[in-house]
Amino acid sequence: MRIxxxxxxxxxxxxxxxxxxxxxxxxxxxxxxxxxSVNDDHVNRLFLPGVALDPAIRxxxxxxxxxxxxxxxxxxxxxxxxxxxAALPRLAVPLILCSKGMEEASMxxxxxxxxxxxxxxxxxxxxxxxxxxxxxxxLPAAVTLAVEDRAVGEALRDRIARPWFRPYLxxxxxxxxxxxxxxxxxxxxxxxxxGRRLGRxxxxxxxxxGFAEMTxxxxxxxxxxxxxxxxxxxxxxxxxxxxxxxxxxxxxxxxGEGARAADLLADRRTVAEGAHTAPxxxxxxxxxxxxxxxxxxxxxxxxxxxxxxxxxxxLLSRPLRAEGV
Numbered sequence: 001m002r003i004x005x006x007x008x009x010x011x012x013x014x015x016x017x018x019x020x021x022x023x024x025x026x027x028x029x030x031x032x033x034x035x036x037s038v039n040d041d042h043v044n045r046l047f048l049p050g051v052a053l054d055p056a057i058r059x060x061x062x063x064x065x066x067x068x069x070x071x072x073x074x075x076x077x078x079x080x081x082x083x084x085x086a087a088l089p090r091l092a093v094p095l096i097l098c099s100k101g102m103e104e105a106s107m108x109x110x111x112x113x114x115x116x117x118x119x120x121x122x123x124x125x126x127x128x129x130x131x132x133x134x135x136x137x138x139l140p141a142a143v144t145l146a147v148e149d150r151a152v153g154e155a156l157r158d159r160i161a162r163p164w165f166r167p168y169l170x171x172x173x174x175x176x177x178x179x180x181x182x183x184x185x186x187x188x189x190x191x192x193x194x195g196r197r198l199g200r201x202x203x204x205x206x207x208x209x210g211f212a213e214m215t216x217x218x219x220x221x222x223x224x225x226x227x228x229x230x231x232x233x234x235x236x237x238x239x240x241x242x243x244x245x246x247x248x249x250x251x252x253x254x255x256g257e258g259a260r261a262a263d264l265l266a267d268r269r270t271v272a273e274g275a276h277t278a279p280x281x282x283x284x285x286x287x288x289x290x291x292x293x294x295x296x297x298x299x300x301x302x303x304x305x306x307x308x309x310x311x312x313x314x315l316l317s318r319p320l321r322a323e324g325v
Contacts, residue, residue, distance in 0.1 A: 001159055002026060004066035006084055007075030007099075008034040008059065009270060010047040010132035015073050015098060017136045020054035021162050027059045028066055035059040047270070051136045063087055071156060073098055073126070074114065077271045081110060085117035094122045094152055096145075100180030101273040102280040107287075109177040122152050125173050127180040127232035129239035131246075135165065142166040144232035146176035168231060175227030178218040183237040184274030185281055186210035187248035188298050190241035194249070195256020196308055206294065207241050213292040217281075220288045248274040252298075261302045275302055293318060 003019040005012050008029020019025035029035055037045045038059035042052060063084070066072060071094040076084045078101030085095070095118060097110045106113070111123050128143030135141050145160075145167040147153035157167045170176060189210065193203045211234055218228045227233060240246045244253060251272040254264045265275055282299045285292040297315055300306040306314070 001070045002068070003159065004028065004069035004072040005075060006066065006072055007077075008038075008044065008047065009075065010044075010136075011098065011130075012073070012075035013038075013044045013048045013051075013053070013057075014130075014132040014136040015075060015126075016057045017051075017054055017138070018160055018162060018165050019073065020056035022159055023056070025054070025057045026066060026069060027057055028063055029059055029061060032061060035061050048132060048136055051133060053136075064089075067091070069093065071096060071159070074110075075099060078102065078110060078273055079104060079276055082113045082117050085114055088118070090120060091118050092120045092122075094124055094147075094156060096124045096126050096156060097177075098126045099273070100127060100177075100184055101277045102181050102284065104276060104280050107280050107284050109174070109181065111173050111177060122149055123147070123173065124153060124156055125176040125180075125232075126167070127176045127236065129231060129235040131239070131243070133245070138162070138164045140164050140166075142168060142231055142235075144168055144170050144176045144179075144227070144230060146170040146173045146227075146232070148173060170227055170230075170232075172224045172227040174221055175218055175223030176232040178221060178223050179214065179228055179230075179233030179236055181273075181277050182210075182214040182217060182281065182295075183233070183240050184248045184272075185278045185295050185298050186214070186237060186274075187240040187246050188252035188255070188272070188274045188278070188302075189294050191244075191246075191249040191252020191254070192256040192298075192301065192308060192311075193252075195253035195258075196312070197256075198312070203241070207237060210241075210294050211237060213290075213294055217285055217288065217290045217292060220290050247272040251275060255301055256308055258308075261304065274298070278302055 002024040016027045124147035297311040
């Protein structure tokens with residue numbers, strides 16, 4: 001069962017390493033240097049340097065080659081997923097969505113985008129606390145694999161499971177997606193706390209209250225609370241909000257240290273998805289009648305509408321309330 005991977009960045013390459021443990025893995029990348037590096041030297045020097053890749057991974061720049069794969073791991077940046085999927089022929093094989101975010105133009109989660117671009121393909125979502133370099137190095141990790149059709153989910157789980165990579169099945173596709181999208185925005189906020197040296201107490205409080213925002217939004221859109229409290233929600237939130245290996249956390253740290261968002265984003269080869277998701281999530285929350293003050297604060301910082309100090313003061317001056325609210 002050959003698995004295709006759409007996206008040759010660090011996470012796509014790490015997932016190719018996972019897939020190659022059970023058979024052939026075909027990695028599609030836009031960058032010719034990535035294709036050459038993977039095929040010739042079994043390494044992705046551009047996005048995942050220093051990690052030896054399984055020889056069963058083959059790379060290609062020809063999108064059409066992936067049409068013959070039995071399933072596709074879709075790891076393109078969220079804002080490019082629609083265009084990449086639309087460029088493929090109409091498929092009926094499972095698409096495992098591994099990108100985390102919401103499309104700016106439509107405010108749709110990734111499964112909504114994929115369903116429009118490839119209406120015949122069964123959809124799954126893979127999400128959880130995973131840094132690419134650790135997964136590629138075969139360090140232990142666990143993820144949520146959310147798919148509505150259990151038989152499809154079991155087949156996909158068995159194909160990608162490894163002794164060091166454990167997928168846990170769920171049928172809550174919306175919950176798995178919301179956790180991954182919201183945590184990226186909250187990671188920016190936690191990075192600001194780090195950059196501004198507001199202390200570990202503040203970061204722990206922000207993670208807790210951010211999780212409350214994630215839960216309110218998820219429940220409003222039909223997610224289940226246990227999914228949001230699992231690997232794809234709280235688990236991913238804790239990881240992403242605690243390390244500069246997170247692109248979103250690093251972006252927030254730069255903001256907390258006084259840099260401008262435009263400068264930080266212009267200097268990045270890889271994508272901090274939370275920067276694109278934040279304004280979309282803010283709009284979606286308003287439409288759903290969900291209060292998400294931390295998300296609103298991140299939006300204000302990214303847009304240059306308020307300083308870090310003003311945003312912190314605004315959050316700290318909110319009315320006191322019961323914790324479950």
